[in-house]
Amino acid sequence: MDIQILQLIDGAKDATGLTVIIDVFRAFSTACFAMEKGAEKIIPVGNIEKAYQIREKNPEFLLMGERNEMKPHGFDFGNSPSQLLHANLTGKTIVHTTSSGTQGIEAAAHAPEIITGSFVNAHAIIRYIKKLNPETLSLVCMGYACEYPTDEDTLCAEYIRNELKGLPNDFNKMKEIIRKGSGKRFFEAEKQEWAPKEDFDLCLDLNRFNFVLRVEKSSAYNFLQKIDMPENL
Secondary structure (H helix, E strand, O other), rough: EEEEEEHHHHHHHHHOOOEEEEEEHHHHHHHHHHHHOOOOOEEEEHHHOHHHHHHHOOOOOOEEEEEEOOOOOOEEEOHHHHHHHHOOOOOEEEEOOOOHHHHHHHHHHOOOEEEEEEEOOOHHHHHHHHOOOOOEEEEEEEOEOOOOOOHHHHHHHHHHHHHHHHOOOHHHHHHHHHHHHOOOHHHHHOOOOOOOHHHHHHHHHOOOOOEEEEOOOOOOOOOOEEEEEEOOO
């Protein structure tokens, strides 16, 4: 298996083979929490205006996401797993737009198959990759607003690669690097309203979920489908 670690929008555009679009803080961690809370479908979109347009045509849909880390006007939820802990999303369709992760999905036009990447379902992702055993695996780290690489996305890619190659991982060390680096914003007092410290731990709750989220294409909208990956697979 040829494993390549790519960065940002250019990396997504260059992705080939089975592609994992990684956004730990917080898009694809939040998406997993939404699925756990019963969401039937998540529609990832890059353009926020498109999100509003989809909602206008489908007023029963919920809007979730962020711009500049904050919940946009008229959205039901921000891009925050802590906001979903007590939500009942059973049967709901969610339109999800973010500054990084959902941009990567749209940019990965040459990828024949796309799944999302985060620490909260890392081992499910690894089991899925092993099951498919693709010739080429692209691990795309979306970074901060697609502007620069971040510790958490790059380390998540390295974690997945190491597990696939049988190399050791020290997740506690990774978590400390993230805490002192790109994750330190979650502990700044002035940012607690939109980047609460609870999100740091929720997004780094390793292997909380035993499913992957795969991008499915349809004539109307692309959407994320939940695929269970139990431990015995």
